[in-house]
Amino acid sequence: GQNIDQPTEMTATEGAIVQINCTYQTSGFNGLFWYQQHAGEAPTFLSYNVLDGLEEKGRFSSFLSRSKGYSYLLLKELQMKDSASYLCAVWFSGGYNKLIFGAGTRLAVHP
């Protein structure tokens, strides 16, 4: 199977830090994406990890551990506009190159 698991919902306070976790089955793994999707809008690319470690991009960072089948998205200095769904997606290869998405984590940022 190619299950991608992430929490359904999270809440956080403006200005705080939040970590959204994602776990996946490691067989065939060839890269992991995080996308942000505001309600009624298209998903937009946030980050791509293929090697272990932390990738930092402004207020957003993404971490990957290939051996553990684990990633997280870290959002710092939260703003109200960060309220959105965050989609974890894994590229699986080995005869079936495709991007498999998790169900998304709906983040609500409160004042």
Place this chain on the structure above:
Amino acid sequence: ETGVTQTPRHLVMGMTNKKSLKCEQHLGHNAMYWYKQSAKKPLELMFVYSLEERVENNSVPSRFSPECPNSSHLFLHLHTLQPEDSALYLCASSQDSTEASNEQFFGPGTRLTVL
């Protein structure tokens, strides 16, 4: 704006209607995709086209029929749909369908309601 446009943005149709969804990408990409997004479910890949050739048909019922006349345009033809087909249909494109690092750029989607 992601460079991928979709029309219509909203569509309501009866089960006996025939309609088409249109997607256009202005990014010069070689691969295009159709996804279905139902409430509280993961995005489901439906079809993949690479250089206008269908390379993936993810066990989608025949009442959904894709068409890719050129690398910039992708259609999804709909006929005799069921109420459970109501969902957000997203189109995406990427530079290449086989390269893992190529991010996919999504259109805004068509919200489809089948009555």
